[in-house]
Amino acid sequence: MALANWLTPVEPECDNDDSPAVEEILGRIEDVPPGTKKMFEVRDRKVLVINDEGRIYAINGLCSHYNFSLENGTYAKGRIRCPLHGACFNVRSGDIEDYPGFDSLHSYVVTVNDGNLIIKTTEKKLGSDRRIRHLPKMKQCNDRPVVIIGGGVATATFIEHSRLNGLITPILVISEESLPPYDRVLLSKKPAATGEDIRLRKDDAFYEERNVKFLLKTSVIAVNHKSREVSLSNGETVVYSKLIIATGGNVRKLQVPGSDLKNICYLRKVEEANIISNLHPGKHVVCVGSSFIGMEVASALAEKAASVTVISNTPEPLPVFGSDIGKGIRLKFEEKGVKFELAANVVALRGNDQGEVSKVILENGKELDVDLLVCGIGVTPATKFLEGSGIKLDNRGFIEVDEKFRTNISYIFAMGDVVTAPLPLWDIDSINIQHFQTAQAHGQHLGYTIVGKPQPGPIVPYFWTLFFFAFGLKFSGCNQGSTKEYTNGDPETGTFIRYFLKKDKVVAVAAGGPSSVASQFAEIFKKGIEVTLKDLKNSSDHTWGHLLL
Template identity: 25%
Template sequence: MSESVEHVLIVGAGLAGLRAAEELRRGGYTGELTLLGDENRAPYDRPPLSKQYVRGETDDTALRPAEFYDEQRITLRLGATATGVDTTARRVRLADGSDLGYDALVIATGLRPRRIPGLPEVSGVHVLRSHADAAGLRAHLGSARQAVIVGAGFIGCELAASFRSRGLAVTIVEPQPTPLYAALGAAVGALVTRLHESEGVEVRCGTGVESLVTEGDSVIGVRLADGTRIDADLVVIGIGSVPAADWLADSGIPLAAPADGGGVLTDETGRTTVPGVWAVGDVAAWPHAAGRNKRVEHWTNAGEQARILAAALLGGEPAGETQVPYVWSDQYDMKIQVLGLPGLADEIRIVEDRGRKFLAHYLRAGELVAVVGASMVGKVMKARAELAANLRPRADIS
């Protein structure tokens, strides 16, 4: 280490924060290690929330058993919200008026869900990000009959599949031309539309929600921008998330512009330009293969970044090869896998289409930069070596 680090404070007790703590211990760090989280719950896995948990198939989403934290000498500070940081004094301010000192600060605060401005706060309208959000949604699911999901990203599509498995009538409303349009493009989005329609979901694209229809303090429907009214006793707003970085506004820690996706700007190891401050996971804008800094909201990305960050913080080099970005989504009986960076592509080719199974190649200047497949596990993973050769990040935090 280039400086004495007796206390590492990780703000954010989600997957990225936990993985950073684990990697620091694995790398030989023996000093004080604090994991600070604003929820009153130890680190848990988010992907099951929209699937197994909301359907009532599991209650266990913990990433590690309770005894793990004592064994690894990780101090959990839960229910504690960071409100600011003094990077000169190296102290993080908390909502209760107290503060915590650090030698190295790792920012891992993740995301918060977007809301639609002007919509009233009424019963039956949900977002899904936290465990508490999922618990509220699961409780409502037992009495609901008609659901409208606003936003057809991965979470919205997964919830549509989960709701259909419970027998609800489901309508997806998406302003873009297809589901998953922003992530995967129109060609694959059309295949996802076909999948959901075959399961009885009504997919309404190219329009948004203008207002809620309410009765008393409960939602009974939504009115779309095209004038259509859809009855609903359950509405989920799933229009994406923004980095939880508001608490850093006056800190001097460099942040990307909202137009560029926001987040904490770092180098290729997660280090910011402020001494002793690092960032990892969904809130962190690391150098990207596109030649600029960009946040990557992938489950596997959090672990890969944590490995690199911990090695750099400890003054070494990360062991092993850099992983190709990977994300998956379970919808009905299908696993949709995304390997690589589809956003870099200038051409999309559907190379196989067998109904509920398909495979797409994403090319940039003729080179493969991503593969997307539905129930094509072997063919997707076979492309890993080629993608690793084609995707080499370039450091640029200007």
């Protein structure tokens, strides 16, 4: 068998890496036959070796998002995609190319000598499972800043990619948050986590080196595109060279009698998550809403609360996936002691003598005891401050942008949950998608187009939800306009694959259980590979990695 002796990764060496060289035998080449991959361990560091028909690649073996093993990830022509949440890495460079996550991985030189796989690296590179991509030296620039309104994950990703792509203009982020960007996904899954715990970049020097400043606990109240300035809640004005709006959404609040009582909580910021975490032990908790936020909060609080009840206004929770999938998830929750009120609506709340909520009144007359009420009933776009700005909004209040995230006003862009944008792979002219990974992809793409570079491939929506840190769902694609469903497995057991089809072609996939089909289809969609209803019916195992070889 002819083998390439080694392949040099394209990753630049760690900055100022004068640490001792490391050269060790990983194993035998027969341990990794062509077309396979295998995890090895070097000095307690997991290293994944991939044999791509004789080309040997080696990278860190854990995904930089949540440290999940890449050994069972989807490999396709130089890219490996995490089976958990779909983050994707270039195996030659280790660079992250698709989200979620931020950090890239180390790639390693591997040689084949007398049948032995030999890794050649340094102690510094073996000292961590991830790396921050190298930033070219910043040039001095005194232009008016690029102003970003909103400090979420789209903003964080834009900062990284725009700087990597050569943008030297100062960046000013104006945010209502008390911290620079953090992992908002964890608010509903791990509400006790502090802001410092979940910051995406924990070192302020990261932003200082990139000439990024933050104006925190501040909101924008008006935009004047003619003078290119924004008015702030503190009475000041800021001029911009280019403006990016990434304000996300505002929580939708209950509009029933008693909704002003104490101990009624909404979840958008880390401080609100911490309040919920501090209040819930030993209390009767009611979660209003059975979509992602309500269900994730219920699972996070169930262990320490006296009781947790979820109020769903649909016959089963998580209706977007189908009632049978929702039922399967509900049964698992009930096994954990969580109660449900299905097809129910809150019509009033009552309080005790201290002004704290104590009763939830349902439309059917039923009354529930409650000490802590958590509402997860959706969001509205945070665009009220744009009234009179001339920036075009749709009839729901979302900002309309084109494929380059440009608004109808010159020098003003928008991204993330606040926009409705084209989704070309699905022939959708404009759609609002409110998921972490998609917001990151928006930030990445705008980080290219703002400096005039072509975007790095099409956006493929991918999201996940996790309950009790034990089971959940993964979804890839876009099922808007789908006309048919095909299911493999049993949704009520939680182990299944559901395909959504349009014109007998798969346009989206939902999966529960250990299946990596959602991440496989993220790559299938990205590469424009067609999977039909006939293919689904002919598949014996519903694994699709062979389409990517």
